[in-house]
Amino acid sequence: MLLNKREDGIISELSKLYKKYGYTRYKPGCFEEYSIYQENKDFLLGKNVITFSDLDGKLLAMRPDVTLSLVRHNEINGESTEKFFYNEKVYRQVTGGKKFKEISQTGVEVLGCIDSAVEAELTLLICKTLNALSDRYVVDISHMGFIEGLLSEVDGKKCELTQFVKTKNLHDFYELAESENYSEEIIQAFKSAINICGSPSKALCEMEKVILNDLMQNAVNQMKALCRMVEKYGFGDKINVNLSTFSNADYYNGLIYNGYIDGIPHCVLTGGRYDNLLKKFNKSGGAIGFALYLGEIERFLIKDEKKVDCLIVYDNSTQSEALDMSQKLIAKGKSVRISVDVPAGLACTEIIKLSDGGIK
Amino acid sequence: MINIALPKGRLGEKIYELLSKTGFCCEEFSKDSRKLIFSDKNSGVSYFWVKPSDVSVYVELGAADIGVAGKDIIDEFSPDVYELADLRMGKCSMCIAAKEDFTDDMSVPLRVATKFTHIAEKYFSKTGRDIEIIKLNGSIELAPVLGISDVIVDIVETGTTLKENNLKVISEILKISARLIVNKSAYKFKNEQIENICRKLQEAINDID
Numbered sequence: 001m002l003l004n005k006r007e008d009g010i011i012s013e014l015s016k017l018y019k020k021y022g023y024t025r026y027k028p029g030c031f032e033e034y035s036i037y038q039e040n041k042d043f044l045l046g047k048n049v050i051t052f053s054d055l056d057g058k059l060l061a062m063r064p065d066v067t068l069s070l071v072r073h074n075e076i077n078g079e080s081t082e083k084f085f086y087n088e089k090v091y092r093q094v095t096g097g098k099k100f101k102e103i104s105q106t107g108v109e110v111l112g113c114i115d116s117a118v119e120a121e122l123t124l125l126i127c128k129t130l131n132a133l134s135d136r137y138v139v140d141i142s143h144m145g146f147i148e149g150l151l152s153e154v155d156g157k158k159c160e161l162t163q164f165v166k167t168k169n170l171h172d173f174y175e176l177a178e179s180e181n182y183s184e185e186i187i188q189a190f191k192s193a194i195n196i197c198g199s200p201s202k203a204l205c206e207m208e209k210v211i212l213n214d215l216m217q218n219a220v221n222q223m224k225a226l227c228r229m230v231e232k233y234g235f236g237d238k239i240n241v242n243l244s245t246f247s248n249a250d251y252y253n254g255l256i257y258n259g260y261i262d263g264i265p266h267c268v269l270t271g272g273r274y275d276n277l278l279k280k281f282n283k284s285g286g287a288i289g290f291a292l293y294l295g296e297i298e299r300f301l302i303k304d305e306k307k308v309d310c311l312i313v314y315d316n317s318t319q320s321e322a323l324d325m326s327q328k329l330i331a332k333g334k335s336v337r338i339s340v341d342v343p344a345g346l347a348c349t350e351i352i353k354l355s356d357g358g359i360k
Numbered sequence: 361m362i363n364i365a366l367p368k369g370r371l372g373e374k375i376y377e378l379l380s381k382t383g384f385c386c387e388e389f390s391k392d393s394r395k396l397i398f399s400d401k402n403s404g405v406s407y408f409w410v411k412p413s414d415v416s417v418y419v420e421l422g423a424a425d426i427g428v429a430g431k432d433i434i435d436e437f438s439p440d441v442y443e444l445a446d447l448r449m450g451k452c453s454m455c456i457a458a459k460e461d462f463t464d465d466m467s468v469p470l471r472v473a474t475k476f477t478h479i480a481e482k483y484f485s486k487t488g489r490d491i492e493i494i495k496l497n498g499s500i501e502l503a504p505v506l507g508i509s510d511v512i513v514d515i516v517e518t519g520t521t522l523k524e525n526n527l528k529v530i531s532e533i534l535k536i537s538a539r540l541i542v543n544k545s546a547y548k549f550k551n552e553q554i555e556n557i558c559r560k561l562q563e564a565i566n567d568i569d
Binding site: 197244267 | 441442443445446543544549
């Protein structure tokens with residue numbers, strides 16, 4: 001399936017959108033100290049980065065991610081808010097492959113004081129970002145607090161339980177629950193966490209029934225407030241509460257987002273609240289953001305066509321006439337290509353052949 | 361239309377039989393045909409046969425919305441998919457086996473021959489035993505017999521091949537059965553149809569049990 005969009009068109013449309021909301025463009029350098037990626041390996045999508053030594057011997061890396069640079073290079077405090085967007089290339093290992101790839105990535109980050117208005121605005125921006133690609137999209141929303149709260153009720157087996165929730169694997173969970181002798185209320189809570197995937201009203205109602213502690217209660221309250229606001233602006237039907245959506249708890253702590261588009265088999269947008277990452281950099285305040293992986297969906301976008309209005313074919317004796325003619329036509333607003341032959345695959349409305357005998 | 365990837369072989373045929381009985385039949389379907397894809401507009405499904413170890417690839421990349429894959433394949437390749445049901449068919453186990461007289465010499469790395477390198481690595485990294493992996497693609501039992509490995513990590517169904525080659529199971533590391541896996545994006549956009557197929561297939565399996 002092809003989305004009826006071009007990459008450069010999407011980038012310019014999204015930049016306009018983010019500017020309208022008062023976000024400023026962030027443009028980091030391409031290189032970054034390797035140590036920040038080494039210390040935060042689990043924050044990255046791929047573990048490998050391209051490294052090289054600078055002239056003074058310092059180990060540098062080609063940036064595999066923009067968020068870490070943004071957090072590292074900006075003053076952040078809990079009282080004011082900084083809003084950024086970026087369109088950058090990042091350098092990562094191809095999923096499942098053994099090669100590095102340059103990937104185009106567009107994203108939005110808010111640093112500082114994060115309140116429910118910021119979270120709701122960011123959610124609207126996620127919806128509008130996906131809508132720029134296709135109107136057949138869904139945003140999976142979850143909350144780290146709900147899963148963390150649930151996991152805090154059991155001893156050990158956190159890796160297995162996390163995996164069961166992530167893959168909606170109820171059958172293997174039941175087996176584990178039996179061997180570990182979990183109480184009925186814990187079993188019910190995990191069952192909901194694994195199964196819930198649907199409209200906010202129904203899903204949040206289900207979640208309320210299995211709350212076991214304050215962490216889970218706070219998560220539900222926050223999600224409720226968010227969904228109410230998003231519904232108010234007409235995006236309620238695009239939100240899918242899915243608790244299988246969650247990220248690394250070392251970095252993420254609140255709302256989590258995954259964006260999907262009909263016809264594209266994988267997640268195209270990820271995001272969430274990452275105050276814990278700030279703590280690792282000894283910075284106060286909160287942070288929330290998302291990234292759209294344009295590079296990962298390029299095969300679903302329309303390629304630029306090879307097309308001109310006029311093609312002027314010239315030979316050795318008509319070089320200057322060809323240039324004269326092209327200048328005149330370009331001045332009249334046409335796109336013109338001069339060439340010694342007819343290039344393969346080039347679409348053109350008119351072909352003008354200049355040879356010894358004049359125009360053909 | 362829901363696309364379903366079935367593993368070539370007896371297990372895939374059994375799953376198709378169950379699905380066709382619950383209303384997802386495909387008129388042109390034939391297991392003996394050399395055709396690879398069968399579609400039926402009325403029942404809204406399209407089936408295709410793939411190598412069992414490739415099912416998870418087709419599902420993860422979205423060529424299939426649903427697939428049937430062994431737990432061994434899911435654990436080995438960790439595809440980014442949902443695992444919605446245990447179909448309780450094709451049961452067997454992933455085991456560590458060695459020669460009858462094997463004793464573990466902890467002073468040297470254990471040489472492990474296997475097709476399932478990730479499963480083996482994950483298991484031994486949990487136990488903390490230092491290993492050397494020897495990746496083989498078949499006849500794994502030969503490796504300890506000919507002395508190129510100390511143990512093997514492989515699928516054991518009846519244990520007959522092991523016995524015939526004077527090998528014994530040392531421990532079972534994974535119980536295997538067929539699982540129903542689903543593409544994460546398709547699960548959002550074709551949720552009702554996928555849930556329907558999943559539910560009916562599970563009911564059909566419960567009836568057999």
